[in-house]
Every structure is written in structure tokens, then in C-alpha cells.
Amino acid sequence: MKPLGIYIHIPFCVRKCGYCDFLSMPAGPDMHGRYTEALLREINGCEGKFRFDAGEYDVRTVYIGGGTPSVIDPKHIKRIIRSLEKVFGFGQINEKGNLNGDRNGSRPEYPEKDIEVTIEVNPGTVTREKLAVYRQSGINRLSIGLQSVDDRELKALGRIHSYSDFERTYYAAREAGFENINVDIMTAIPYQTMESLEKTIDTLAGLDTPPEHISAYSLILEEGTPFYEKYAEKSGDETENENEGDRIRLPGEDEERAMYHFAVEHLAKYGYSRYEISNFARPGHESRHNTSYWTGTDYLGLGAGASSLINNVRFRNEAETEGYMCDPATTDRFSEEVRLGRSDRIAEFMFLGLRMSRGISEDEFLSRFGITVDGCFGSVLTKLIRDGLIKRNEGNISLTEDGVDYGNYVFSRFLEPATDDRSA
């Protein structure tokens, strides 16, 4: 049986943040209910839609993301998880309150028999009742979108919550029994300084029972967002803030890099190791779901706009929510359906694997593709090592610190037409 990760997309938020280009929108309870019904239909019809047999797969992780999944009634979340259990044959809440990987309990080939089940939540949308239902449903990991402990920065981002809302949510989650919590923070946001970033990290690390995992992404100005209109030409400069009558300053590119490197070093002091470019964990608390994605495990993405990789075919669901809900189990509403060829799979293995601090294993490359990594990328590797962007260490190839800064350039080198033997 092959391992599988499942992603469920809930595209609803209280309101749209100014920087957001995710598939998300405000909507009311009626829409939440109709969308859930559509998801249940997609789950029940997923084997036909994605042309696979659920019995071939072991579900190892479920990730409910968005949007803000915590805006919808938790009974919808519970029904979604129960439907997945029926189709994929896992279930039972074990003595730790987590979902078992199969109906019979223990599964010796996996060190962890629990499934990692994560839900993204936003402070200000979570109640004790919701948290209790999540635990009863087998959810064992929370990912809380905080971004900053500075209320002025949160307001500039258009977040719906304050730092004290976060603290209430955080401690309520601990009381509800969540022992595995991620907190999202952001760098290069309006008003942010090195000192305020330091305060964000210090405050999180100083919580009673600090989070097990921290994700730190940089603000990206995405075209089509209100932030892009406002700041695209002006990062590093001051900009008039009409609402507050003062000057907003968005950190420039060099400051953004400096903030990133500061975050890496400062998080390390508190025991958070960087295991992927933007993800930091205390030992044993790396996200299993995201790691499976970076290591090329098959994943099934359900919901509007969700992507899947099943048996070397990449699918993308229609992103238009009403269109998706019309016939969520049909096979002819994919916005993308591409069979990955050998060279696509090799390139993905490289650029996803290189995102992780441990990089890619040369032995694994050989066993997956029947050729050495030098046989495929010899000249590319030589140049990237010479330029100080990647390094070789005990059978692994990984980014150097400079390579992290020029990650997109490094990844692009593995997408170039083959000069070595990649199609053998």
C-alpha cells in the first residue's frame, strides 16, 4: 500500500485580507452548508473522479486548509472527516484521542500509527465548543494564523484579530488537548522592524508551553491584490496611510532577506530548527503532511481549486466555487490534468526535495529513477556547487545559505532541458 496525504480546501474567510491571493471569500452559513455537501459528494466519488482504488492507499495525513476552515460550523468538519474514514478505511479514536491509521489499530510498517490531522484556524473564529468538536473528530494538530504580535502590523495586514485574540485561542487549544500546534508568522510586513520581528518570536517562545512548530513566510505582493496596487512600486519607501494619517513603510528586498536570516537564527536559539525554507520545528514536530508533499508522496486535494497528484497524474479542480459545487465528482471539470513524464518527476524530486534542509538523498534518487543524480544533472550540479549555492554532504545534496536566498534560481536549473541523461 502507498502512503497518501489528503488536503481539503475550505474557501471561506470572515473577510479578505489585503495581501491575499488564495482562493478564499466571505460567505454565510447557507453557502458553507452547500459547499460541505459538495465536498461530501466529491469524497464519495473520488475513486472514479481521480481513477484510483482507495484500497491501494494508506492515509497518513489529512490537512484541512483554506481560507479559514474555522469559520464554518464544526459539524461540517466532523462530517468531512467521517466520510474520508468510510472511503479510505481508517478510523477509531485511540486512547490518545487521535485517529488510528486503520480500523484494526496498529500498523507495524509505520512508526506512528496515528494519522496527523491538521486544521487551519484563525484567532477570532474559534470557540471552546469548536475546539472540542475538532478533538472528538480526531483532529490532533492546529495551525493558527497569527502573523505578528504587533496589533498595528496586524491591522495593516487587514487581519480580523488582535494579539490578545490569538492568546485566548492558543490557550483554549491547549486546554482542549491540542499537543501539536503550528503558528504562522510573517516577515516584511508593513511597519515591521527587526525589533518587532524579534518581539514576535520572543513572545511566542515565551508562551506557557510554546508552539511545537512555527512557519515564517515573507509577505509577497501578488498582482491583483489591494496590497499590490498600494505597495508594488514602493517597497523600501514610505507610503501615506490614508486611514491612520501616518506613513507606512514596507521593508525592501534587502531588509526582507535580513529579517529572514534573523528569524532563522533567533528561532534556532529557542530550539526551532529550520527543516524547510520557511518551516521550523522542535525535534519530532515537523509537519508530516508538508514533508510528504516535499518528498513526492501522492496527495489527493478535494474542494474548489485543490490540486492532486495521484499515480503520476496532476489534477487541479475547477477554482470557481459555484462551478465546482455543480458537479464536484465529475471527471470533466478539472482545470488541469497532466500526466507527469519521467523528466517532470525527476525535476520535481529535485526542486521539492531541495526545499528541505536535509536536501535530497543521492541513494533515493538512484533507487527511484535507476540513474545517479550525476548521470542526470552532472553539469548543473558542478556549476551550482562551484557557485556556492548547493553542497554535498554524506550522500545528500542540499542548498547552502546563499542557495536559500537564490532558491528560485537554483530550482529553475533543474527544469532546464536535459543536457545530461534525464530521459534514460
Ligand code: SF4
Ligand atoms: S485569512 Fe488567510 S485565506 Fe483568509 S483572506 Fe486572510 S490571508 Fe487569505
